[in-house]
Amino acid sequence: MRLATIRTRNGTAAVRVDPAALVEIQGHDDVGQLLRQDNWRELAQAADGPRHAVDGADRAPVVPHPGKIVCVGHNYRNHIREMGREIPEYPALFAKYQESLIGPFDDLVLPPESSAVDWEAELAVVVGKAGRRIPFDEAESYIAGYSVLNDVSMRDYQFRTVEWLQGKTWEASTPFGPDLVTVDEFSPGPLMTAAVDGAVMQQTPTGDLVFTPAFLVSYISTIITLNPGDVIATGTPGGVGHARDPKIYLKGGQVLETSIEGLGTLTNRIVEV
Structure with missing residues (x-):
């Protein structure tokens, strides 16, 4: 699994990096915040939030x-x-x-x-x-x-x-x-x-x-x-x-x-x- 942090018009968001889209892991502003959850893997795998294009996304430090x-x-x-x-x-x-x-x-x-x-x-x-x-x-x-x-x-x-x-x-x-x-x-x-x-x-x-x-x-x-x-x-x-x-x-x-x-x-x- 690949994870990233992107910049959006509302701040930053942790995303799962799928081949066709970046999928927001809702409720988590960045990957570091996500990792503080004991079940971070399950949260990331189950994420079904807003989607962003892979190309051209504004990437923050991961x-x-x-x-x-x-x-x-x-x-x-x-x-x-x-x-x-x-x-x-x-x-x-x-x-x-x-x-x-x-x-x-x-x-x-x-x-x-x-x-x-x-x-x-x-x-x-x-x-x-x-x-x-x-x-x-x-x-x-x-x-x-x-x-x-x-x-x-x-x-x-x-x-x-x-x-x-x-x-x-x-x-x-x-x-x-x-x-x-x-x-x-x-x-x-x-x-x-x-x-x-x-x-x-x-x-x-x-x-x-x-x-x-x-x-x-x-x-x-x-x-x-x-x-x-x-x-x-x-x-x-x-x-x-x-x-x-x-x-x-x-x-x-x-x-x-x-x-x-x-x-x-x-x-x-x-x-x-």
Whole structure:
């Protein structure tokens, strides 16, 4: 099953994504709100609300208001090598805030303060039920599904200090969507690609993770309770612009496309102010 959040004239609405239409799941403003219901699967499957055309729908971030966005750094071996680091023993974790999210087809506006805006294609895990200290062998049952995210990074701000947050949670900088695909229809492994104006910059199987989604759910829940709608961004593979020689960054007028086979594609036009 595929779920999404769309913008309508009355606000936002959670929808089930069918081949011929987007079907509103009435009473739920977005996918995150839906996931807070224990019977969210049944509610989504039974939905028979207003229908919207699939093409041209105004997509919001698939979970617009997650309580937490926990991001993982250095989780693909090829990216770890290109950044000159060692394979980590434990995940490098940092946070984003919900204000950083934009829709899967929204314009990405370059902040005038940064001259080093970079792409980072990522597989996103969306939590489906609350848990603390979740055993590893139970962790997959806490995952509602998967989506696509680009952890667009302001490298000049990121590397001002050894802490990354200031370069990673810039407002309106993180495309997220287009759908949540439930765990019965997707598991990590398919190819992830980031392209700028059609030129492939990153391309790596999503199964090539150092720390798997199940491990991350278990590990992060040791630190803090995970709640329905929380998001884990699982890290980016090699091919980022900052690691190239010479370095390459996003420019106004370009189009950034981020795709994972089986999940969908983010398409974001880069805009200068």
